[in-house]
Amino acid sequence: MISDPTSSRARRMTRQVRVGKVLLGGGAPVVLQSMTSTPTHDVDATVMQVNRLAAAGCDVVRVAVPAKEDTAALPEIIRQSPVPIIADVHFHYERALEAIDAGVAKIRLNPGNIKDRKQVNEVILACKRVGIPIRVGVNEGSVVERQDKAVRETEKGELARDYHTNLIRLMVRKLEE
Template sequence: MKTKAIQIGNRVIGGGNPILIQSMTNTKTEDVVATVGQIRQLTDAGCDIIRCACPTMEAAKALAEIKKQISIPLVADIHFDYQLAIAAMENGADKIRINPGNIGSKERVKAVVDVAKERNIPIRVGVNSGSLEKDLLEKYHGVTAEAIVESALGQVAIIEDLGYDNLVISIKSSDVMMCVKAHELIAQKTSYPLHVGITEAGTVTRGNIKSAIGLGLILSQGIGDTIRVSLTGDPIEEIKSAKMILRTLGLRRDGIEVVSCPTCGRTQIDLIGLANRVENLVENYPYHIKVAVMGCVVNGPGEARSADLGVAGGIGEGLILKHGEIYKKVPEAELLDSLKYELDHWEETND
């Protein structure tokens, strides 16, 4: 669903532009060195937009130095204090994330909007299922998708009434199906870009499953302009998962897809270890190809036929496959190095 195009720093979201991946730093924003270091790591991993918490004035002011040292748009995450929102924008934030309902009086919200309007800085209006207004909880007899949507649109209306519409909307819930329904409802009611995610999804394993299901259902309907996979873990894992979700849905074509077979009694090599090492290896290559990791030579060559490059294990040895054909046989200990060699020379041999 085509939404309004919004400029965030050097990137554009909405308006049919590619879906961008976001994450959030977990460093103390006041610690410029640590924060810049993490942002650079996330950028290298494929993060397109980064958000930093600004709970103190020192953090808001630190954005000025952070901005000088990074290459992706920076979003300031603000709660409660309108002065922090203003300071963040004055110190270079490309976008601010607020919930007008917890900023305070209309005058304080207006003060924030006036600065955003003056600098043409987008405002992301964020509403979580855990922060709904009491009147909506009473109206809908608890937290529902309808309540989340009404809350978000109500917060948006506050800013629109102040004459500003450079907005992005984020509605999140840890309840996957409620989150899906809320996005289906709000997509019919607004043309603002939507930032999509399953909030508080959990640890890497549980959070990945919940996020993949929720984001898959939402994005497959053409809903969503930016995404974050919220995990209790290293933010780098969020980027890996987001890229995989987008690639699986056909919404992003960068990077290598790895397919690997389950283990079975025929497996004669350390397939689990090899598959994990291959996944780590291919992250450094930009090619849009498929790499297969197969555990035996019985079905391996056949199953890897649709892959561009692959390995199939044997007894202490394995096959290197290229374009579905057996290319050469190497000792098990050399499988990974042989695969790396082929990737390092991929452009030379596959022009």
């Protein structure tokens, strides 16, 4: 455990991961992340929001990339951004591959929405090739009810294997309540 002078809670020692120029974990300062609410393909609105978030203290900003037009906008958004950009991938693994090619600093992937193991592995290999981390965000609602806890744990374990820069975080609605 690491003591954190800004908190009464001790921090668990974790592996350090680089997201662009920002370090996460491993005793690095806590990183503030937010997400834009603009359609990512609207470059001007997205960059304006990224700049406002950075000015407010965000260290990294996540943008949604549900469509090809969104990933097509990423190079310009990244070029204008003062902070690393993270691509939040929804249902199409191709968007992850396009975002990686565009130069994002990290991918957020939900394997509950991208169910084909070969497609998920392709994203993992692409991230590994360019040296960017993946945050595996498994939302409770994206995992079919019959795929209870055991399956969620299996998915988490399979994705973490053999890729040391994976960031594992289960986003379970109950924890947010």
